[in-house]
Amino acid sequence: MKPSIILYKALPDDLLHRLEAHFTVTQVPNLRPETVQQHAEVFANAVGLLGSSEAVNEALLEKMPKLRATSTVSVGYDNFDVDALNARNILLMHTPTVLTETVADTVMALVLSTARRVVEVADRVKAGEWKKSIGPDWFGTDVHHKTLGIVGMGRIGMALAQRAHCGFGIPILYNARRPHPQAEERFSARYCDLDTLLQESDFVCLILPLTDETHHLFGKEQFAKMKSSAIFINAGRGPVVDEQALIVALQAGEIHAAGLDVFEQEPLPVDSPLLTLPNVVALPHIGSATHETRFNMAACAVDNLIDALQGKVEKNCVNPQVLRK
Ligand SMILES: NC(=O)C1=CN([C@@H]2O[C@H](COP(=O)(O)OP(=O)(O)OC[C@H]3O[C@@H](n4cnc5c(N)ncnc54)[C@H](O)[C@@H]3O)[C@@H](O)[C@H]2O)C=CC1
Numbered sequence: 410m411k412p413s414i415i416l417y418k419a420l421p422d423d424l425l426h427r428l429e430a431h432f433t434v435t436q437v438p439n440l441r442p443e444t445v446q447q448h449a450e451v452f453a454n455a456v457g458l459l460g461s462s463e464a465v466n467e468a469l470l471e472k473m474p475k476l477r478a479t480s481t482v483s484v485g486y487d488n489f490d491v492d493a494l495n496a497r498n499i500l501l502m503h504t505p506t507v508l509t510e511t512v513a514d515t516v517m518a519l520v521l522s523t524a525r526r527v528v529e530v531a532d533r534v535k536a537g538e539w540k541k542s543i544g545p546d547w548f549g550t551d552v553h554h555k556t557l558g559i560v561g562m563g564r565i566g567m568a569l570a571q572r573a574h575c576g577f578g579i580p581i582l583y584n585a586r587r588p589h590p591q592a593e594e595r596f597s598a599r600y601c602d603l604d605t606l607l608q609e610s611d612f613v614c615l616i617l618p619l620t621d622e623t624h625h626l627f628g629k630e631q632f633a634k635m636k637s638s639a640i641f642i643n644a645g646r647g648p649v650v651d652e653q654a655l656i657v658a659l660q661a662g663e664i665h666a667a668g669l670d671v672f673e674q675e676p677l678p679v680d681s682p683l684l685t686l687p688n689v690v691a692l693p694h695i696g697s698a699t700h701e702t703r704f705n706m707a708a709c710a711v712d713n714l715i716d717a718l719q720g721k722v723e724k725n726c727v728n729p730q731v732l733r734k
């Protein structure tokens with residue numbers, strides 16, 4: 410009999426068939442307690458779990474005593490209780506690299522659209538306001554040769570630095586846990602402490618994972634240190650930013666504009682003050698959302714689960730140490 414796994418995300422047929430060649434697959438809509446209760450026996454017997462954007466915590470793991478590997482269709486894994494997985498020797502696989510270039514494109518789109526007010530002026534054209542040659546009230550600010558501060562110089566940070574430096578002649582400042590010699594060699598990026606980055610950057614881009622250390626890393630104090638002409642971009646995770654402090658900084662003109670792909674609460678509540686600000690471009694967490702990349706992420710997650718359940722964790726494993734226990 411094939412081992413049993415649970416799938417909590419819809420997959421294209423060919424990827425579903427790839428899984429079914431190895432496992433008996435039960436599809437569920439989500440991992441909520443009522444769903445788990447409804448399929449209690451399947452959860453109790455499953456050795457694998459594949460999906461995205463749901464909390465995988467101690468309460469769920471208690472219902473899955475045979476679980477050996479989880480595979481998320483994402484690079485970020487802040488919704489997993491990694492300590493609880495480690496304590497139970499359960500592998501966690503994720504999808505770095507396949508989405509890097511696409512997410513960097515999205516960040517660049519946020520930089521360009523906020524600086525050049527693309528969404529705002531396009532809406533004005535659609536509203537019939539373009540009646541004569543435009544004046545300064547339609548103008549934006551330049552992107553090329555401005556200074557970009559990247560907080561989190563990882564895979565996506567590097568791909569962003571490449572676009573900005575090689576494509577737009579932009580000098581790069583960066584803050585990370587340690588200096589990144591490759592970023593310095595390839596993109597002449599300059600390592601600096603966070604305060605210096607905030608004071609000197611025209612664009613401040615966050616592309617950080619959400620951890621205990623990065624939660625609310627950006628708040629009132631950080632926005633106060635930025636230039637009043639600066640544009641703030643967040644494409645990492647919403648809770649890295651104190652959103653209320655961001656709203657206040659935007660309303661008070663402490664910073665010029667914001668481009669946001671992620672929020673403290675997703676979907677963003679329709680009554681969020683962010684949606685009333687013309688200088689905010691708010692996207693529905695589309696960093697990796699192209700047909701090609703979402704397919705490649707799903708394929709990677711499928712292969713990751715097959716590998717993990719065969720004990721192969723040379724790549725894409727968050728906690729390979731559990732195999733050595
Ligand atoms: N908006 C979206 O759709 C997407 C968002 N993401 C988010 O972007 C994050 C980064 O992805 P990758 O670049 O692939 O990850 P990565 O692991 O390659 O890079 C993260 C970087 O942040 C740095 N870092 C961690 N804590 C830090 C701190 N306290 N201060 C300064 N630097 C710190 C790390 O050293 C690392 O260089 C993911 O964890 C995910 O949360 C990723 C993909 C899509």
Ligand SMILES: O=C(O)C(=O)CO
Nearest residue numbers: 482483484485696697
């Ligand atoms: O992969 C991630 O972490 C995302 O946020 C969506 O691609």
